[in-house]
Amino acid sequence: MPHLIRRILQTALVAATVVTFGALYMSTPAAAQSGKALFNQKGCAACHGPGGAKPLQPAYPKLAGQNADYIVVQLKAFKTQQRKSGQSALMWGMAAQLNDKEMTAIAKYLASEKGI
Numbered sequence: 001m002p003h004l005i006r007r008i009l010q011t012a013l014v015a016a017t018v019v020t021f022g023a024l025y026m027s028t029p030a031a032a033q034s035g036k037a038l039f040n041q042k043g044c045a046a047c048h049g050p051g052g053a054k055p056l057q058p059a060y061p062k063l064a065g066q067n068a069d070y071i072v073v074q075l076k077a078f079k080t081q082q083r084k085s086g087q088s089a090l091m092w093g094m095a096a097q098l099n100d101k102e103m104t105a106i107a108k109y110l111a112s113e114k115g116i
């Protein structure tokens with residue numbers, strides 16, 4: 001009998017774990033996950049901070065919670081060097097390494113982060 005109870009408890013534990021991780025996974029859109037990886041891999045976090053929430057310098061903008069469409073427009077403007085405001089030159093090379101899909105993924109990720 002104790003053996004059976006242990007089996008039932010183990011099964012319940014496994015089921016609960018699957019449901020919990022499933023819920024966590026479902027609540028984070030796939031695009032936002034790869035956007036996070038890109039944001040970190042491409043070196044964006046070095047200046048804008050983790051999740052774009054804690055910039056390295058006061059003059060560097062916070063990106064966490066920013067509108068996704070706006071971010072994509074800005075990244076394209078940096079890539080084509082049409083945006084020249086302030087320290088935009090720092091962004092030209094950074095944006096140039098991103099294609100449209102990557103810009104969208106990063107933008108969605110940043111929009112989903114808490115901040116601003």
Ligand code: HEC
Pocket residue numbers: 039042043044045046047048059060061063071074075084085086087088090091094095098106
């Ligand atoms: C060397 C530091 C640095 C790095 C690395 C960097 N940025 Fe920036 N970023 C800046 C600065 C400075 C600005 C503000 C430019 C200005 O003065 O107008 C900026 C602006 C931006 C903006 C516009 C924000 C707004 O409110 O208009 C976005 C979006 C952005 N960066 C995204 C990124 C992404 C994505 C990456 C990685 C691919 C990245 N940045 C890497 C320094 C950096």
